[in-house]
Amino acid sequence: MKKQFLKLYSWVDDRVQFEDLIKFFSKKYVPVHRHSIWYYFGGVSVFLFIIQVVTGILLLFYYKGSADLAYESIQFIMSKVQFGWLVRSIHAWSANLFIFSLFIHMFSVYFEKSYRKPREMTWFSGMLMLFLALFFGFSGYLLPWNQLAFFATKVGTDIAGAIPVIGEPIKIFLRGGDDVTGATLSRFFGFHVALLPGIFTILLGLHLILVQRQGMSEPLETKESKMVPLKKMPFFPNFFLRDLLLWLLVLNLLAVLAVFFPAELGLKADLFGVAPAGIKPEWYFLFMFQTLKYFPSHIVLFEGEIVGILLFSIAGILWLLVPFWDRKSSRGQRNLKINYLGIFAVIFIIVLTTLGWLS
Amino acid sequence: MKNIFRICIIFLFLYFFSASEGYAAGDMCFSCHSDMGSAPAGLFKNDIHHLAGLSCSDCHGGDNKSEDMDEAMDKKKGFIGIPKGNQISDICSRCHSDASFISKYNKHLSTDQLTLLKNSVHGKLSLNGTDRIVQCITCHNAHGIVSVKNSQSPVYPTNIPQTCNKCHGNAAFMKSYNPEIAVDQLQKYRTSEHGILNAKGDPKPAQCVSCHGSHNILSAKDVRSSVYATNIPKTCSTCHSNKQYMEQYGIPTDQYDKYIASAHGKALLEKDDLSAPTCNNCHGNHGAVPPGITSISKVCGTCHVLNADLFSGSPHKQVFDEKNYPECVTCHGKHDIASVTDNLLGTGAGAVCSKCHSQSENVKGYLVAAQMKQWLDSLTNRENLASSLIFEAEQKGMEVEEEKFELRSIHQAKIETRTIVHSFNKDKFKEVVDKGFASSKDVIASAQGAIDEYYFRRIGLGVSVLIISFLIVILFFYIRKIEKQNPLKD
Numbered sequence: 001m002k003k004q005f006l007k008l009y010s011w012v013d014d015r016v017q018f019e020d021l022i023k024f025f026s027k028k029y030v031p032v033h034r035h036s037i038w039y040y041f042g043g044v045s046v047f048l049f050i051i052q053v054v055t056g057i058l059l060l061f062y063y064k065g066s067a068d069l070a071y072e073s074i075q076f077i078m079s080k081v082q083f084g085w086l087v088r089s090i091h092a093w094s095a096n097l098f099i100f101s102l103f104i105h106m107f108s109v110y111f112e113k114s115y116r117k118p119r120e121m122t123w124f125s126g127m128l129m130l131f132l133a134l135f136f137g138f139s140g141y142l143l144p145w146n147q148l149a150f151f152a153t154k155v156g157t158d159i160a161g162a163i164p165v166i167g168e169p170i171k172i173f174l175r176g177g178d179d180v181t182g183a184t185l186s187r188f189f190g191f192h193v194a195l196l197p198g199i200f201t202i203l204l205g206l207h208l209i210l211v212q213r214q215g216m217s218e219p220l221e222t223k224e225s226k227m228v229p230l231k232k233m234p235f236f237p238n239f240f241l242r243d244l245l246l247w248l249l250v251l252n253l254l255a256v257l258a259v260f261f262p263a264e265l266g267l268k269a270d271l272f273g274v275a276p277a278g279i280k281p282e283w284y285f286l287f288m289f290q291t292l293k294y295f296p297s298h299i300v301l302f303e304g305e306i307v308g309i310l311l312f313s314i315a316g317i318l319w320l321l322v323p324f325w326d327r328k329s330s331r332g333q334r335n336l337k338i339n340y341l342g343i344f345a346v347i348f349i350i351v352l353t354t355l356g357w358l359s
Numbered sequence: 360m361k362n363i364f365r366i367c368i369i370f371l372f373l374y375f376f377s378a379s380e381g382y383a384a385g386d387m388c389f390s391c392h393s394d395m396g397s398a399p400a401g402l403f404k405n406d407i408h409h410l411a412g413l414s415c416s417d418c419h420g421g422d423n424k425s426e427d428m429d430e431a432m433d434k435k436k437g438f439i440g441i442p443k444g445n446q447i448s449d450i451c452s453r454c455h456s457d458a459s460f461i462s463k464y465n466k467h468l469s470t471d472q473l474t475l476l477k478n479s480v481h482g483k484l485s486l487n488g489t490d491r492i493v494q495c496i497t498c499h500n501a502h503g504i505v506s507v508k509n510s511q512s513p514v515y516p517t518n519i520p521q522t523c524n525k526c527h528g529n530a531a532f533m534k535s536y537n538p539e540i541a542v543d544q545l546q547k548y549r550t551s552e553h554g555i556l557n558a559k560g561d562p563k564p565a566q567c568v569s570c571h572g573s574h575n576i577l578s579a580k581d582v583r584s585s586v587y588a589t590n591i592p593k594t595c596s597t598c599h600s601n602k603q604y605m606e607q608y609g610i611p612t613d614q615y616d617k618y619i620a621s622a623h624g625k626a627l628l629e630k631d632d633l634s635a636p637t638c639n640n641c642h643g644n645h646g647a648v649p650p651g652i653t654s655i656s657k658v659c660g661t662c663h664v665l666n667a668d669l670f671s672g673s674p675h676k677q678v679f680d681e682k683n684y685p686e687c688v689t690c691h692g693k694h695d696i697a698s699v700t701d702n703l704l705g706t707g708a709g710a711v712c713s714k715c716h717s718q719s720e721n722v723k724g725y726l727v728a729a730q731m732k733q734w735l736d737s738l739t740n741r742e743n744l745a746s747s748l749i750f751e752a753e754q755k756g757m758e759v760e761e762e763k764f765e766l767r768s769i770h771q772a773k774i775e776t777r778t779i780v781h782s783f784n785k786d787k788f789k790e791v792v793d794k795g796f797a798s799s800k801d802v803i804a805s806a807q808g809a810i811d812e813y814y815f816r817r818i819g820l821g822v823s824v825l826i827i828s829f830l831i832v833i834l835f836f837y838i839r840k841i842e843k844q845n846p847l848k849d
Contacts, residue, residue: 024519032847079758086816231847238842245834252827259820 012328025236031218032231038108039216041101044250045241047189048098049204052136053325055091056193065189067182070145071268078265095137097250099284102130110342113329114217122214125207127320132200137282139192143193145185146192150269153188154180159292163313164303181271220329280356285347288312290356301339319345376580387431388415388423402503411464418442418450441542444490448473451495475574480581489753492536498522498791514573516562520554523567535634547646563604570594570644582750587645589627591637592618597608617695625698634660663687669781690714699777702741705732735776741799742769748806757809765805769800 029037045315062081064073079085105125109115115123144154157180161171176183218230233239281289291312295304318325328335392400392415403409408417416423416431425431432438442450452473461468472495476482479494482485499515505512513522517769524545533540544567548554553564570586577584585594596615597723598604602736605612617623618638641650641658650658657675659668670676670686679686690703690711694762703710705728706716712728715721745766752759772795 073759075760080763085758231849233847238838238847241838241841242832245831245838246833248827248831252824252831255820255823255827259816267759 010075012140014317022236025240026234027258028212028215028235029232030216030235030239031052032165032321033219035112035219038112039239040243041105041108042244044246045098045101045105046103046204046208047243047247047250048094051090051094052098053197055087057316058087059091060193064251065143067145067184067185067269070185071265072142074144074265078262085262086258089262090254091253092263093257093261095140096283097254099133099137103284104131106130107342107346108313109217111339112217112219113326113335113338115323116217116220116330117325118324119210119214119217122207124320125203127212128201128264129200129207131316132196133205134284136192136200137284139188139196141282142188143192144183144265145269147269147273147277148266148278150271150282151275152281153184154275154280155279155289156285157184159289160307163309164306179271180187190232220332220334254257278359281355286356287352289359291353293359385428386414386416386423388419388421391428399502402500404724406502407506408504436840444487445494447494447496448476448491472574479572479574480574480578481576486535495525497526514568516566516569517557517560519568520548520557545643547643551643551645552648552649563598563607565598565647569598588633588637589631592624592628592641593639614694621692621694621696622698623696634662655688659687665778666781669779673781673783675783701732701735704735704780705729707732709823724783727783730785731776731780731788734789735773736789738769738773738776738792738795741796741803742766742773745769745799745802745806747805748810752806752809752813755810755813757813759806759809762802762805762809765798765802769795771795772798786812 142149194293292308297307299307422436458470482491484492530542579586600615626632656667708830716725775791780811
């Protein structure tokens with residue numbers, strides 16, 4: 001048996017040169033220091049993305065993306081399809097964990113200043129993937145075509161529509177008309193299963209190639225303190241096996257969440273119904289939603305909501321462009337202002353999300 | 360003294376003579392038209408208005424003092440000739456809407472007739488778009504008006520049916536307003552208890568205005584109408600719940616109280632279910648009579664069609680007819696019909712079957728009733744079991760919408776048993792119960808499956824977590840092992 005396997009391996013190796021690949025990964029090293037733990041969240045995010053793709057494909061076998069059939073098809077998946085409930089619940093939970101993991105990964109990169117030269121492109125591709133993941137979540141939320149999803153999409157696209165000049169065309173484009181209808185569902189389905197995965201996969205490929213080319217970034221402080229040289233861990237098998245261990249832990253967590261807190265379906269969307277009381281967006285949009293509530297109706301000549309959206313847009317663009325305006329870090333100097341700003345952002349997101357959750 | 364007495368007698372004689380001839384002598388309109396032998400003047404002679412001192416000119420205008428015909432009927436003196444359309448009622452209302460004027464003649468006479476008429480169905484309808492279809496004279500006449508208490512009055516209770524029928528019995532006339540409206544009300548009325556007594560000269564039984572009102576008549580479809588479905592019980596009870604009023608007729612006066620507590624009364628009055636029957640649905644409206652014993656199932660059958668059909672084909676039909684039992688009423692009662700429960704069937708304390716069937720009397724029916732009840736109880740138990748299993752599965756977070764929908768099939772079978780029971784046929788009853796049993800079997804299995812699935816998921820999770828955790832432990836020790844063999848380098 002072993003002989004047969006080695007023969008087969010040798011046959012494949014002759015054609016794709018596995019040995020080169022193994023040698024490449026064996027020579028790749030990961031720095032070991034007190035912040036090494038954060039390296040793993042990139043891998044966890046990739047793992048969760050893979051789960052998303054696999055469970056998403058399985059759901060596609062039964063899901064029907066039309067206003068008449070979407071809700072019923074999910075109902076069918078949840079009650080009749082073997083393990084359909086598990087696949088959907090894992091898809092829903094891994095989506096949430098994926099975004100959570102991306103946030104951790106993004107903030108760890110930010111606090112480590114790993115975006116500094118020469119990794120600006122890695123940062124951009126990562127940030128773009130974070131935005132795409134948020135849009136993934138927003139588009140996927142509507143697909144069950146239930147009451148909550150319907151009204152959350154209505155509110156969400158209304159907020160997008162409030163942006164001056166470009167807001168209205170964006171809203172019409174997203175909705176496929178003036179209102180949230182079956183046309184919105186069709187295009188959200190298209191975004192969710194074709195457009196977004198396509199773009200995301202290209203960006204992920206680029207991101208991983210860049211990581212391979214540039215290696216893992218070392219924290220600034222270890223470089224600057226000129227301490228004893230850092231220990232290094234071979235990527236394969238040491239780091240890879242640790243990654244695998246964490247993935248298994250995440251898989252366990254997903255299984256527990258899916259069984260004890262299966263994804264709910266709620267009531268079918270009623271286009272002429274009344275919005276359920278206390279409607280809220282998904283948790284990752286909650287801090288923005290809650291902040292907009294605190295804005296007064298008018299600030300000088302502008303509507304408070306528009307000012308809020310503009311401020312969030314500016315903050316997002318500034319965050320994206322941090323490698324360009326944080327010159328000190330690029331020069332290898334400590335920049336505490338960046339840390340303070342990051343801490344403020346984290347506290348702001350946690351506090352506003354909590355307030356939104358409790359309200 | 361004698362002379363003074365004679366003078367007084369002569370004076371009084373002259374006074375009364377001059378007074379009684381005074382109208383004729385002073386009212387030139389009446390005088391001339393009477394001389395001409397005019398029919399209106401002839402009728403006006405005994406008109407209540409004439410007797411009260413009113414002149415032709417009070418309605419027609421002109422100068423009733425002038426002996427010159429042209430001058431008397433001069434338009435400059437307000438002569439209008441024969442009033443037309445709404446002008447007629449407006450002239451009447453000049454006095455009849457003036458409370459201070461009318462009170463001089465009759466303090467109890469109301470003054471809102473025209474207002475009510477304008478808001479009534481007769482006031483709202485018009486052919487030419489301006490004039491109401493009914494004016495005061497349509498019902499009260501024009502020149503021979505007498506008190507409504509006068510049996511000669513067209514609006515005296517015994518005359519009202521005929522008065523209303525002048526228009527309402529005229530198909531050609533009525534179709535101008537409503538082609539669908541019936542024109543046989545009087546014909547039906549004369550077949551009713553009310554109509555028969557009315558024709559005999561009894562003014563107390565209900566006639567048109569007793570139910571529909573007089574000046575304020577509204578369409579029966581108008582929710583404010585006294586004959587709107589939900590108002591009918593109250594309208595009928597005005598007389599039928601009045602013990603004193605009904606005393607001479609020797610019929611009960613508790614129908615209203617029984618009705619409002621009945622299944623029909625609650626459906627109509629509490630749930631506003633207009634499909635529920637009210638008094639006229641069983642008794643008829645214009646032809647109101649208590650349904651005869653043999654026709655009761657036909658009356659109930661207008662709504663309970665299947666029940667009536669099944670009953671008519673059942674062995675009970677013949678027996679009931681022979682014994683003169685009032686069909687449906689025998690088991691269900693009449694005005695106090697209660698909501699149906701399963702306990703009406705069987706041989707228990709509240710079962711209606713027990714009225715005739717017992718272990719010693721009519722035994723076959725007793726056994727059938729007991730068997731039917733047993734099946735029905737069994738179906739109820741299965742429905743309860745299915746319901747509780749669905750509830751448990753739902754509480755466990757399982758998707759059981761389909762089972763909840765299927766649960767209705769069991770309930771539907773139960774409802775069907777309440778119909779098929781009127782066939783009093785054990786086999787037919789079993790057929791329906793079996794449908795319910797089959798549905799309940801599927802629902803119970805499916806709901807139990809959902810509960811089993813819940814536990815399977817937890818066991819599955821436990822096994823998965825165990826396997827994954829085992830792999831994690833192995834991996835952990837493997838990493839330690841390789842790092843021990845090849846320690847990390849700088």
